[in-house]
Amino acid sequence: MSTAAQRFLQDAAVKSADLMHREIIRRGMDSYDAAHLKGRARIRDWEAARQKCQEIKREAINHLDRYLLQFEEKVIARGGHVFWAADSEEACAYVKNLATQLGVRTVVKSKSMVTEEIHLSPVLEKAGIKVWETDLGEFIVQLREEPPYHIVTPAMHLNRGQIAKLFREKLDSGITSDDPADLMAVARRKLREAFFAAEMGISGANFLVADAGVIAISTNEGNGRLCTSVPRIHVVVTGIEKVIPRLEDLAVLWPVLATSGTGQGITTYGTLIGGPRRPGEADGPDEFHVVLVDNGRSQLLADAEQREVLHCIRCGACLNICPVFRHVGGHTYGTTYPGPIGSVLTPHLNGIAEFKHLSYASSLCGACTSVCPVKIDLHHHLLQNRRNATAAGATKSSERMMFRAWRSAMLHPWMYALGGWSVRKALRILYRLGLAGSIVDPMRVWNRYRSPVPLPSESFRARWRKDRAAN
């Protein structure tokens, strides 16, 4: 078993028994569920909206080269820069060199999962640059020196008391209130200084609009607005799969993203930026750089079954509905992208051998697929990943032996009967001795936390014979 898999099982066991964590997540998810349903009701034909979004993303991904080039041409024509990064190192090196060359000492960041994926902040900080996360949730997890818990609400695992305590320790010992509005005000004051001191703003992009040649960012707090308005340099770090063909596509993607992400009808700020400040404009950065990150995404294009994973718009709906996510929480996954989409994507980005266990962190119930706004067939992709891992030989020899034994038993009825009989006998003795769930119990995984399922007095075959004789 790889260490990532072991860690997952350990953390999952701890988290699912953590009652406070459960309570916080349950409350957060309940309010999301209510908002999400209300939001969906505002759209007359939700299924048509999903289908439209799927069609838009499919068209974009199936012509990815063309749309990226169209986007690039427009941005360069306006005096912006487009850098293509094959992997994390290239992307980080570009941003770091840019910052050093231009004498940047402070960076303000708005929320971007791609910068988490490539681990940009540690690289900048090692170069002596101060990095401020400015989204409230990101700011909180940055102060706690931990990764985001959730791709949309990074600090949803914390309650107000924990956040107030954190702010007292790290920002101002005089904070007495734990009211969310007061805590926001503390963060606002602190981050205002950062916004107006920073030379560089780094943002992500929710969409890259090919025909208009602009990036689209959705934010509620306005931090993304300040990051891209006040500092003299704006760097966008984003994945190549974020491209969409037309500006008008946002007329459906924006409401659907907002509905699936938070239940809002539309996100407060839908910002479109196509380049640096133009002559005559009152403000805006003098430099505009877009870093297009591949980092394993282009490989997925060749996967006939799973190319559509690149359609993902990172709304977080599959995390919110997933019964596994709700119990084990975001950090247990140990990946940048948690939840069903993360379990599908991570083996592609970081290797199937180390992350195949994530394909099993699912009951295959299909709840994720049912809510995905771009209709990604998530649970079938988890199943395919299980198959791929097995085909690639990433299974333990003990597992292979078990399956060989199972195969013989299925081919030889007497062997199956004998096996069933001996297991029933053995378990009965074990349970009578009070050893259910102990280290010698072969059913330990189940029985550790549950009372054992009662053993049948006779085999299925015996019952079948008896019933047939009776009728």
Add this chain to the structure above:
Amino acid sequence: MPQTEKAPTDNSSRARILERIRAGLRTVIPEPPAMASEPVILKPVFFERIIFEPISNPLERFQQECVSNLMECALTADSAASARQLSEVLQSLPAGEIFVQDDPSLRRLIEMTTEITTELAAPRRAIRWSSQGAPAEASQATVTLAEALIAQTGSILVTASCGGRGASVVAPCHIVYATTGQLVPDLTTALSRVSQERILDRNSFACVISGSSRTADIEKILVQGAHGPRRLVVILESGG
């Protein structure tokens, strides 16, 4: 600036990534059967599947959406009423400079507002015009125009021409002076207009703003006024 020369030269991975993309796309994926059914379109023209409810009364819808977006919308009959409205909003704010988009219509509105203020013997405010640069961090309010108002989502569409980027986000209160003639029914219409009129070729920035700045990052509880304005006020004048 060294970067101007950099884009074409320093992009050694560009060709490699494009090649990988093209190689990947050579894998043919069979069209899923669902696609064969009728395509979904955004506008209710010929096909049956309509995603969003068509909007019959844009003004009414805009006002409704303003309420749910927690923004203020004041309907005024003429510019004198708009000036009175603006003066009321400004009087409710703490003392300090305000930032105004440098546009003839706003110069007139501010002039009328100043007359009202003088009549009331209220203190006059320092004004910074967008032609003088970005709004100061300490601005109490910003006053701008909008490119359009979107009824479907209760949104205002602003661009860099509306006083710049900071004009709609830096101050705790953003006041928009618009006319009912600027109302468009939905996002599709607004975005089509942006495309057709090549608005993004003339502006480095545009934004669809739907309410005041907010967050729900702590316990999913809504807090109004995060990093941007706590108040978004639309003074909506009949006509235009």
